[in-house]
Amino acid sequence: MEFRSADAESRYREIVARAARTVVGLDFDGTLAPLVDDPERAHIHPGAAEVLADLATGVAAIAVITGRPARQVLALGGLEEVGDALAARGTTLHVFGQYGNERWSSTQRRIVSPRPPAGLASFERELPRTLRANDAAEAWVEDKGLAVAVHTRRMDDPDAAFERLLEPVRELAEENGLIVEPGRHVVEVRSAGMHKGLAVRRLVEETGAEGFVFGGDDLGDVEAFEALGALEDDGLAVLRLASASADGDNPLVPLADVVVDGPDGVLAFLARLAADARG
Template sequence: MQFSSMEGEHRYADLVRVADRTIVGLDFDGTLSPIVDDPTRAHIHPDAADVLVELAPQVLAIAVITGRPARQALDLGGLEEVGDAIQGVGKELFLFGQYGNERWSSRHRRIIAPRPPRGLATFERDLPRTLRLAGASDAYVEDKGLAVAVHTRRLPDPQDAFERLLPPLRSLAERHGMVIEPGRSVIEVRSPGAHKGMVVEKLAAELGARGFMFAGDDLGDLEAFEAVAELEKQGLAALRVCSASQEQSALLPLSDVVVKGPAGVVSLLRQLRLDIMQSSARG
């Protein structure tokens, strides 16, 4: 764990002091789970489940906020079982899928989701031609139900393909009333309006939080970082954690703490639990 500044260290200490009223928010891919070529095999770090269950009694709630479909994240993360264990100690695990369009919790046990956006079907109809014209016909297209993700990681030059695809996909999305969300070798197309920052704001208000920590790794987490900063202006303890990689550095200047990938996130959560317990013991 590396603090970006003395301010970051102070924010961490403030968060520890109000831990019992703090929400711990976490991205999935690149934060709880390593980035892999096949997104259907992105299982969370082997120690993550135990660490989340151990941390839960010390904080207000834990929330996983991801661009993935909720069902997929539940299955890949074993999060229903994690939720059972967290519920068993009197706390709640929240999961927000597809940037907040889907919601699940360990208390209510069902996924609440809207209908697919109106422009999605026509976007998908025109997508193959756009990929072909950009020389990226072999890009992996993931249908998320409420969104479509175009992955370039499996292509010979992932970064070059990503940069070639970004302008035409943005143009195509706009024609169908959709927006794009660039990530690490992936461009997601979804309906406008929902983003991770909205989840942060609404959950903090719903639970009456006095602190909020969010850990993420790429551009899709930018709005969540901005929302956490806004909560700090409102008087909450706030901590922004970057799960750093060589592929993406956009969050680094905004971060209070920098760790190395999912293993670093797990270590941070473990240390957070210990520091909270020590602070409580001191009274």
């Protein structure tokens, strides 16, 4: 674990002091689950359930805030069972799917979801032509219900394919009133108006949190980090945790208070927080 910001250690101590009134929010892919070539096989770290259950005894709530559909992350993470374990300790597990457009919790066990955004159907119809025109017909297109993700991870040169596709897909999205969320070898297309920062704000309002830790690993987590910066000005104790692979750059590192090495590092950090919160 590496303290990055000048006052990171004091931020951590303040979170520990307010642990019982602190919410811990976590991304899924690259944070709780190792990154893999096939996103449908991105199962939660085998040690996560135990660490989260231990953490639950010391914090106000735990949330998974992800770009994945809520139903998918519940299955890949075994999160219904994790929710049971947290409930036994008097703590709620919140799941925000598709950047906060979908919600599930261990106290209200149903997924609440809006209708798909206008323009998504026409975007999907036009997308194959865009892929062919940019030598990416073999890119994997994932229909998320409320969004569409174009993955280049399985292609021969994922980086080059991503660079070729980003702007054409962005243009097609904008023509249909949608926005893009670039990630690691993926371009996600969805409606505007919801992002992880808004999910963080909603959790703070609903729980009355006095502290918030958020851990993420990619561009889609930047809004959550930025939201914490604004909430800190209002008196919230905050800590921004970047899950950064040891073999590459990470856009969150310059914004982070603490940097760890992937899901293993995330769980080690959470285990330390759980221990320190107990005193």
